[in-house]
Amino acid sequence: MKFDDETLRALLREEAETVKPTGDGLTRIQERVSEQQQRRRFGAPWMRPVMAAAAALVLVAGGAVAYTQLSSGGSQSLKIPAGPGTPSPSASTSASPTTAPTTPPGTVSAVPAIWPVSADAGVWQTDPAKTALHFMSDFLQMPQLDTVVSKDVRSTDASVSVGRVLPSESRKLVPATTVHLVTTDGKWYVDGATSDTLRIDQVSGTAQGVAVNGHITGVDEVIHVVLRTTGSATPTAQTSLPGGGQNTPWQATLTGSLPTSGAVVAWTPSALDGAPAHVAVTRLGSATSQPAGSAYPSTFFAARDGQIVALSSKDGSLARTLTTRQPGGGDSDPQVVGSSVYFLRGTGSCGNALMRIPAAGGTPVTVFAPSQATIGGYGVSPDVTRVALTLQPCAQSGMQSVMVRELATGASHQTPQTPMPPMVVGNPVWTPDGTSFAGVLRTGNQAGVQVWPASLKSINDGAPWCGAESQNGLPQQVAYRPDGTLLVAAQNGEGVSVASCTPTSFTPVFAIPGTPSVTGIDATNGAVIIGTGTGDVEIVTGQTVQLRAVGQSPSW
């Protein structure tokens, strides 16, 4: 008999190794922990320290949200907003039932949140954990933080701990931040993010800029502080400062003014590889998300038979005709900016002009008529101060330049005229904050989406967006949603695909089969309006076509 220790050890190990855990153990444990916490909960713990500071109250669907807006000597301060769904003694005592807005039946009030602004951001928006991960990659541009460490989901709010597996031998999973989310309509919105060791306490607008105060626990840290404005894909301002210690205060001052809607982000890099190790995000005052159903204006503008027309978004019926047919030329490419409609007016030969007409109707005026050149595409900045144009000279066919022109003064700068391709096709579209514009750069048989700074000196100054060119068809037109999401309409072998983009990703939203091209695209946070090469205009929410009408180059 050889019944020794090693035999016993080996047999037990072999027997044990026949057991394979089912794989969902962690989820089950987390759900049970969450249930326990929910039973015990009187309020989300991360919100408690700031509840006492609440002084003003905004009631929204799904719960009470309190934040302060203190004015003193011309400066404005915003303290960390308490999240929704949090019972707040000060809020409940200061709330007057008569001042609380009521929610009409069938509609949903605005949600106080940083991101996404739309209720149609993607299928993932119905899942708080996926929304948190998209927030990290799409809004914060921190794709390294790609793992959900834990989640605590309640009826109207959720907390999702997000982190990453360290690229060291330990392969240890470490959390970097806890993302706080709210929901009222089955969709989730990010309201902020907190860290155990990095805190944002106060954000103030001062004469010197935007002051951000917080606390940090750690050693030899660099703190990066970033100011983001709602609707802008790029940071409004950013700075870095040393910081460290045990619950040590820090202060950063960012250039510029305090946006009325946006977020402040503070983060520290990992000593291992510089990736974000601790992240805190605070919503600024009035940032809200547009819920489902609100979608789009009742009227859109389009070109039809050489005229600019206003059409009903409901049934496509003609609301009014804004321009009359021009002998020899035609009006095209309407773009709604504020209360005006801009459009291009052809002359019947080389050369055209950028025009403007009140959306309600009136007399068109010339905004810019280039000398001996044709405007190929244009885009007016959201603040109506500048226009970006592509110009093709009449005297030298096959050449192109890009111009940025001040509307008030006529001052302009432009890139050198260069042979096409490479060339910018379609209309350049400004980012919602007006600092840069996006468009399609075609080079030979390929085309890619680029974002150029307003100060560009060459068409090569752009930064690529939407990932690898070759995998996503042939981009033709781009549009920004008001929340800063870049949409691209790309032609592929089967029709046109509309996708949302980050610099590195291309996520299809919907497709229109059978159309060879796109005449224009515009978008609200909840809907897309697109003109197809077959002469149709379609309004699409999610993947549902709400309207199909006759027209070209639609705009809201």
Place this chain on the structure above:
Amino acid sequence: MSAAPVGATEALVVLYRAHYQELVRLAWLLLRDHESAEEVVQDAFVAMHDSWQRLRQPDKAVAYLRQTVVNRCRSALRHRTVVDRFTPPVLPDAPSAEQGALGLLARESLMQALATLPLRQREALVLRYYADLSEAQIADAMGISPGAVKSHASRGLHALRELFGDAADSPLEGRS
């Protein structure tokens, strides 16, 4: 960055990844029921999360998990003893085809023999020979003294040897 205090939820994930499988297997060796083994271990993790403020350290948490698993297996077996009086015995999970017949026979024999041992002796042997714990760690997990561990392990081992005897056709023959 200094070592930041680890939160309960973060610790839960880290400890799950490092120890869940090993603990389920430990519970399986004591219970011989996969579903119950996972439930017991999940119970232990939930309890650990609740007790994190007191534990704070991963090594303490692992010891706590082990102790909780052993305790809950014990409770489950006691419950099963009652239930088993009214229900037919459940056969262990069917082995896979590629497992060697001799090894399978040896393991089955061993597991059946283990099942006949008093619970404390079984725990002591599994914790020593599967979990490779020291006497002090086993004592901690079982909630008894190291001396008692030595005694239970010794008796258990002796009982196994008696059960298998010195027969030449013992399934354990030739495995050393």
